[in-house]
Amino acid sequence: MAMGTPPLVDVLSPLDPEEFAVESRAAVDFIAGYYRDIEKYPVRSEAEPGSLRRLLSDEPPENGEPIDGILADVQQYIVPGLTHFQSPNFFAYYPFNASTAGFxxxxxxxxxxxxxxxxxxxxxxxxxxxxxxxxxxxxxxxxxxxxxxxxxxxxxxxxxxxxxxxxxxxxxxxxxxxxxxxxxxxxxxxxxxxxxxxxxxxxxxxxxxxxxxxxxxxxxxxxxxxxxxxxxxxxxxxxxxxxxxxxxxxxxxxxxxxxxxxxxxxxxxxxxxxxxxxxxxxxxxxxxxxxxxxxxxxxxxxxxxxxxxxxxxxxxxxxxxxxxxxxxxxxxxxxxxxxEYLNDISHGSxxxxxxxxxxxxxxxxxxxxxxxxxxxxxxxYGAVGLRANIRRHVEMAKWFELALKADDRFEVIVPRRFSLVCFRFRPRYEGDHTVDALNRKLLNVVNASGKAFMIHTIVDNKFVIRLAIGATMTEMRHIRDTFELVQEKATEIGQDRD
Amino acid sequence: MAMGTPPLVDVLSPLDPEEFAVESRAAVDFIAGYYRDIEKYPVRSEAEPGSLRRLLSDEPPENGEPIDGILADVQQYIVPGLTHFQSPNFFAYYPFNASTAGFxxxxxxxxxxxxxxxxxxxxxxxxxxxxxxxxxxxxxxxxxxxxxxxxxxxxxxxxxxxxxxxxxxxxxxxxxxxxxxxxxxxxxxxxxxxxxxxxxxxxxxxxxxxxxxxxxxxxxxxxxxxxxxxxxxxxxxxxxxxxxxxxxxxxxxxxxxxxxxxxxxxxxxxxxxxxxxxxxxxxxxxxxxxxxxxxxxxxxxxxxxxxxxxxxxxxxxxxxxxxxxxxxxxxxxxxxxxxEYLNDISHGSxxxxxxxxxxxxxxxxxxxxxxxxxxxxxxxYGAVGLRANIRRHVEMAKWFELALKADDRFEVIVPRRFSLVCFRFRPRYEGDHTVDALNRKLLNVVNASGKAFMIHTIVDNKFVIRLAIGATMTEMRHIRDTFELVQEKATEIGQDRD
CATH class of the missing domain: 3.40.640.10 (Type I PLP-dependent aspartate aminotransferase-like (Major domain))
Structure with a gap:
């Protein structure tokens, strides 16, 4: 057999181990930097539809380019417009726990x-x-x-x-x-x-x-x-x-x-x-x-x-x-x-x-x-570490629940069982019919502050704010700050109405 | 508010950026080493059911441990027993293209x-x-x-x-x-x-x-x-x-x-x-x-x-x-x-x-x-790089198809269109009824050699061997070696029957 090698066959080597290690380490460092800076970003993105599309070309790139510029663009164009699920002040939905071992x-x-x-x-x-x-x-x-x-x-x-x-x-x-x-x-x-x-x-x-x-x-x-x-x-x-x-x-x-x-x-x-x-x-x-x-x-x-x-x-x-x-x-x-092509012929039945x-x-x-x-x-982490992860979030939720109960402007709507606290703002002077509107407003101003992100649900026709604790980087200080944020915004909303 | 911090709340920090970078870089280097050594392993795993289960504890670990020992165990227990989809000699199913950029x-x-x-x-x-x-x-x-x-x-x-x-x-x-x-x-x-x-x-x-x-x-x-x-x-x-x-x-x-x-x-x-x-x-x-x-x-x-x-x-x-x-x-x-909890209240309809x-x-x-x-x-990679990736694999498949056609013991069963070559071994002296058994045997010995992994399909009641080219690290030399392997094993099987 002497058929020669077709031209251009072996030029590309997209899994070259040295290049792989260098570029992948750069990406790891990028993510480490992201975690280091994560509290600098508003938790919930305020990006408008079309804002990224306007910045990107309509056409796919014809030629390749080095990784550095790509990572720089991820930092410039993507990161600021994300909703940051890994932020310690992310309390929406339920947690999405990243960790070093998971990564x-x-x-x-x-x-x-x-x-x-x-x-x-x-x-x-x-x-x-x-x-x-x-x-x-x-x-x-x-x-x-x-x-x-x-x-x-x-x-x-x-x-x-x-x-x-x-x-x-x-x-x-x-x-x-x-x-x-x-x-x-x-x-x-x-x-x-x-x-x-x-x-x-x-x-x-x-x-x-x-x-x-x-x-x-x-x-x-x-x-x-x-x-x-x-x-x-x-x-x-x-x-x-x-x-x-x-x-x-x-x-x-x-x-x-x-x-x-x-x-x-x-x-x-x-x-x-x-x-x-x-x-x-x-x-x-x-x-x-x-x-x-x-x-x-x-x-x-x-x-x-x-x-x-x-x-x-x-x-x-x-x-x-x-x-x-x-x-x-x-x-x-x-x-x-x-x-047929998934029938394994190498092992007898x-x-x-x-x-x-x-x-x-x-x-x-x-x-x-x-x-x-x-x-x-x-x-x-072992069972010990995983249990500690659960318990610290549960303790934080207990603290938040107690803090709410200690402020008579708030109600806890459902008894807390895990790390989710469901509450609403209910100043004494308000009739039932305006409480939903107040809480809708409270949730919007809390989220718009960029300092925390929560969502709502409705039970028994009541609009309820959910604080779901469980982000990996959340510490007690974030819970305290968030409680103060909620108090402060509630006070502002109350004053608006006076 | 003076409620104190509950004990043990902030001990765990599974996303500490420094620790994250160190452990993740170790994992990246592990994978780079895997790619460097990948041709040392048999492409298709020969592991028997129960072989890993016997080595692992029945009980989950109670305490955590450092990452190094875990990676060492991945190397010792898991890697040798995998079927290596990223091997340059993986020709089964269709390709699963890893790349540095994809990673x-x-x-x-x-x-x-x-x-x-x-x-x-x-x-x-x-x-x-x-x-x-x-x-x-x-x-x-x-x-x-x-x-x-x-x-x-x-x-x-x-x-x-x-x-x-x-x-x-x-x-x-x-x-x-x-x-x-x-x-x-x-x-x-x-x-x-x-x-x-x-x-x-x-x-x-x-x-x-x-x-x-x-x-x-x-x-x-x-x-x-x-x-x-x-x-x-x-x-x-x-x-x-x-x-x-x-x-x-x-x-x-x-x-x-x-x-x-x-x-x-x-x-x-x-x-x-x-x-x-x-x-x-x-x-x-x-x-x-x-x-x-x-x-x-x-x-x-x-x-x-x-x-x-x-x-x-x-x-x-x-x-x-x-x-x-x-x-x-x-x-x-x-x-x-x-x-309700997915209703976005922050944007008007x-x-x-x-x-x-x-x-x-x-x-x-x-x-x-x-x-x-x-x-x-x-x-x-740009469109240019992605096209080159397709074309080099197609060229390799063309070469393999021509090589088969140049050896009159083989038939190409379906005209090749992309990077898949479907063929079978058909020595002149064999009747139709034994050709399937011969090819089944040929596929088994090729795969058992550990030097390549292909699978079969059946069309028109014919047992056909599929060579699906497209692994990222496959170069022309792997295709030439694989063709020689197929020829050599076919010769052995032919001699067994004489």
């Missing part, structure tokens, strides 16, 4: 750049994922039925939404085994008015008629948790109409107000009616590693699946959602399709015991090596 | 750790995504109808599967506007026997009855592309049965053999029957940036959506899938659900023009800042 895990994941969709595509990446799921399940106090060692098992998704869709499809297809496909028109999904919107979106995505999604009302009397009676009433009414109860969602730490549904009691109910019970512990699941929060999941062994997002409050950079199921076979029989193909545990084929990120986080 | 982009994404799910949650991250979608669309030669500037628009997903599900749901719900929900039972999805399995999985996920998924046969006569006649026949037969043609998938570069469906003709057909046409260009979409491949998408303006995965062949680390649609409103009306909420363009709420990765890649 190192991302470096390993992105650098190794392997895709563990089948066993043979990445044997040890697959196996590490299984071990991590058992480790975290144990830390959270999940019973053996959710662990591989107990016949269940877990998988890493990118988001709760993906996890929910997979469980909805598993429940749907388990039910369709008894029904013809028309059965899909009769299936009903139950959630509370505090459940995450992902359940409604997920149910719609998998073909459940939107009119068969039940939103069960909660109330202050039960701290906005579901009651067994209310669910039973809804289920019985549907059965009487000839419908099929399919899936019930229980939440440990709802997004709006941090409410906790009675997991064990709902589990008994779900079993009685043959419904799938999913426990969404996206945010508060991390807190379960502290024994003092274990009561929130009493009876979880009666559930079919549980999910928790390490990218929220577990010192793990995005994205990462743990899903555990008691019956992997129900999940994989709903999600498994294997084209007898040898395949223990060879998990994670593509059958999720929506997509492609998947990142997220397990290595969790391995680094768990080893770098 | 720097991942560093920025993971370090900034923002979630652009709504405009207010990340204004400039949202806006950069829009600009990147327009840039890449232009580079690929997509018509204006897919660009924001032309009334369409794009979004970054993690995988084709997610993109496909979103378009299936959009098509489904657009059709349901004219039908009652029972209509879902009549909807039909069309794909070829070469289409990616994600379409079948996606259709099942969104509630289309599995019996309504049509797999249309392709043949060597049309290089395994769909023909308009075969699709029309299938559609007409379904209409005669009272079914509703919903969605047609065309592929530019199928996974099995790299086939190309006639996009423009299928577009006319889809318009005629009111079907949604999706063009899956996951792999070969990257090649469209070279004018010599533009003929593959002639008539794409008649499609409803197009997807392409930069994480395959566009020097972009996982994960990243571009989805463009001509009618964003159809997508968002199917995918939009906004709970009049101001919201141009404020994209990307949560309504995808399955999940949470999403990573993938746009910054593409910005770094596009600027670092």
């Amino acid at each position: 190192v895990g991302e470096i390993l994941c992105a650098g190794l750049n392997v895709a563990p969709f089948t066993w043979v595509a990445s044997p040890l990446a697959t196996e590490l994922e299984g071990v991590m799921m058992d480790w975290i399940g144990k830390l959270m106090g999940l019973p053996d039925c959710f662990l591989f060692s107990g016949g269940g098992g877990g998988v890493l998704h990118g988001s709760t939404c993906e996890a929910v869709i997979c469980t909805l499809v598993a429940a749907r297809d388990r039910a369709l085994n008894r029904l013809t496909h028309e059965g899909i028109l009769k299936m009903v999904v139950y959630a509370s008015d505090q459940s995450h919107s992902t359940f409604q979106k997920g149910a719609k995505l998998v073909g459940i008629p939107p009119s068969n999604f039940r939103v069960i009302q909660t109330s202050a009397a039960f701290s906005y948790g579901l009651t067994v009676d209310s669910v039973r009433n809804a289920v019985e009414a549907d059965i009487a109409r000839g419908l099929v109860p399919l899936y019930l969602c229980a939440t440990v730490g709802t997004t709006g107000v941090g409410a906790v549904d009675p997991v064990g009691e709902l589990g008994e109910l779900a079993q009685h009616y043959g419904m799938w019970l999913h426990v969404d512990a996206a945010y508060a699941g991390s807190a379960l590693i502290c024994p003092e929060f274990q009561d929130c999941i009493q009876g979880v062994g009666l559930a079919d699946s549980v999910s928790m997002n390490p990218h929220k409050w577990f010192l793990t950079n995005m994205d990462c959602c743990c899903l555990w199921v008691t019956s992997p076979a129900v999940l994989t029989s709903a999600l498994s399709i294997t084209p 007898a040898a395949k015991t223990g060879m998990i193909d994670y593509k059958d545990w999720q929506i997509a084929l492609t998947r990142r090596f997220r397990a290595i990120k969790l391995w680094v986080v768990l080893r770098r | 720097v982009g991942e560093i920025l994404c993971a370090g900034l750790n923002v979630a652009p799910f709504t405009w207010v949650a990340s204004p400039l991250a949202t806006e950069l995504e829009g600009v990147m979608m327009d840039w890449i669309g232009k580079l690929m030669g997509l018509p204006d109808c897919f660009l924001f500037s032309g009334g369409g628009g794009g979004v970054l997903h993690g995988s084709t599967c997610e993109a496909v599900i979103c378009t299936l749901v959009a098509a489904r719900d657009r059709a349901l506007n004219r039908l009652t929900h029972e209509g879902i039972l009549k909807m039909v999805v069309y794909a070829s026997d070469q289409s990616h399995s994600t379409f079948q999985k996606g259709a099942k996920l969104v509630g289309i009855p599995p019996s309504n998924f049509r797999v249309i046969q392709t043949s060597a006569a049309f290089s395994y592309g769909l023909t308009v006649d075969s699709v029309r026949n299938a559609v007409e037969a379904d209409i005669a049965r009272g079914l509703v043609p919903l969605y047609l998938c065309a592929t530019v570069g199928t996974t099995g053999v790299g086939a190309v469906d006639p996009v423009g003709e299928l577009g006319e057909l889809a318009q005629h029957y009111g079907m949604w046409l999706h063009v899956d260009a996951a792999y070969a979409g990257s090649a469209l940036i070279c004018p010599e491949f533009q003929d593959c998408i002639q008539g794409v303006g008649l499609a409803d959506s197009v997807s392409m995965n930069p994480h395959k062949w566009f020097l972009t680390n996982m994960d990243c899938c571009c989805l463009w649609v001509t009618s964003p409103a159809v997508l968002t009306s199917a995918l939009s659900i906004t709970p 009049a101001a919201k023009t141009g404020m994209i909420d990307y949560k309504d363009w995808q399955i999940a709420l949470t999403r990573r800042f993938r746009a910054i990765k593409l910005w770094v890649v596009l600027r670092r």
Whole structure:
């Protein structure tokens, strides 16, 4: 064979190790500098639509350029216009916990750049994922039925939404085994008015008629948790109409107000009616590693699946959602399709015991090596460090709650359970009808100050301000400053009205 | 207010900038070393199930530890057991292109750790995504109808599967506007026997009855592309049965053999029957940036959506899938659900023009800042560098194809179009029935050598070996060595039989 090398074939070397190290270290230093300076930026971006598009060319660049200028442009054009999720004064949504170990895990994941969709595509990446799921399940106090060692098992998704869709499809297809496909028109999904919107979106995505999604009302009397009676009433009414109860969602730490549904009691109910019970512990699941929060999941062994997002409050950079199921076979029989090119011909079928193909545990084929990120986080901080991370934020929230209670212009609307404080400004002289407008104004001026970013929710028709504590860099001084900021802005608003 | 600081609150500082820089640089150097040594490892892992689990503790660690020991364990326990997607001798599936710029982009994404799910949650991250979608669309030669500037628009997903599900749901719900929900039972999805399995999985996920998924046969006569006649026949037969043609998938570069469906003709057909046409260009979409491949998408303006995965062949680390649609409103009306806590109270509704909420363009709420990765890649390499990356791999594939043709023991099964070569070993003296077994054996011994990793597919009942060229570090010498390896192993297998 003497065919020669085609011209230009080997010119580009975009993974040259020396260049890789130099440019990547520059990027690391860029991020270290970002963390050092993060308090200089307004927490919530004030950028206007079109402001970046106007600065960038309409056309993609024809020629490449060195990394330094690119990083300088990220600093000049992008960073000032971001909403800073890692700011210590970020109290919106729920936390998105970056950490050094989570970042190192991302470096390993992105650098190794392997895709563990089948066993043979990445044997040890697959196996590490299984071990991590058992480790975290144990830390959270999940019973053996959710662990591989107990016949269940877990998988890493990118988001709760993906996890929910997979469980909805598993429940749907388990039910369709008894029904013809028309059965899909009769299936009903139950959630509370505090459940995450992902359940409604997920149910719609998998073909459940939107009119068969039940939103069960909660109330202050039960701290906005579901009651067994209310669910039973809804289920019985549907059965009487000839419908099929399919899936019930229980939440440990709802997004709006941090409410906790009675997991064990709902589990008994779900079993009685043959419904799938999913426990969404996206945010508060991390807190379960502290024994003092274990009561929130009493009876979880009666559930079919549980999910928790390490990218929220577990010192793990995005994205990462743990899903555990008691019956992997129900999940994989709903999600498994294997084209010829993914048939592994190197192992006989007898040898395949223990060879998990994670593509059958999720929506997509492609998947990142997220397990290595969790391995680094768990080893770098240990259970002790992760518990300390939870507890310091809970202590900060307790302090803020007490501070609010000590100022009679404020009300705490829902008893705090984790690190979320839901409150509103309520000067004595105001009638009910103006309180919402006042709080809307208060939230807007607090956020517009750039010194903190919070969002609101509405419960019992009340506009409520949410302070979700949990950013990695938040210290007590930020909580004190934020309380003073809220007091000061409330005073200004009060004076405006005099 | 004098309430004191609770004990232990501020002890942990997992984002201390100095510590962050030191540990992250160590991780960068680890990956640089991995790339330096990557050819030392067998490409495909030979690890057995349980081999890692046996080495790790059953219990999660109680105490944290320094990063050095963790990285040493990644080296000792994980790296040798991986299948090395970044090896220059990785020819399985399709490429997963890591690059320095893609990695720097991942560093920025993971370090900034923002979630652009709504405009207010990340204004400039949202806006950069829009600009990147327009840039890449232009580079690929997509018509204006897919660009924001032309009334369409794009979004970054993690995988084709997610993109496909979103378009299936959009098509489904657009059709349901004219039908009652029972209509879902009549909807039909069309794909070829070469289409990616994600379409079948996606259709099942969104509630289309599995019996309504049509797999249309392709043949060597049309290089395994769909023909308009075969699709029309299938559609007409379904209409005669009272079914509703919903969605047609065309592929530019199928996974099995790299086939190309006639996009423009299928577009006319889809318009005629009111079907949604999706063009899956996951792999070969990257090649469209070279004018010599533009003929593959002639008539794409008649499609409803197009997807392409930069994480395959566009020097972009996982994960990243571009989805463009001509009618964003159809997508968002199917995918939009906004709970109260995501209502942005800071901007009046009049101001919201141009404020994209990307949560309504995808399955999940949470999403990573993938746009910054593409910005770094596009600027670092420019269109010139990205085209050179495609062309050098295509040249290598041409060389391999010619080399096979020059050795009369081999057949090229499908004419090569991009960088995938599909071939088999066929010594003259062998009857048809033993050729499959020979090739199965050849593939197994090649892969077991550790010097290369390929996979197979089956077309026209033939077992075919796929050599998918495209790893970032692959140079001509690896292709020459791999050809010699294949020749050598084929000779050995031939001798065994004498």
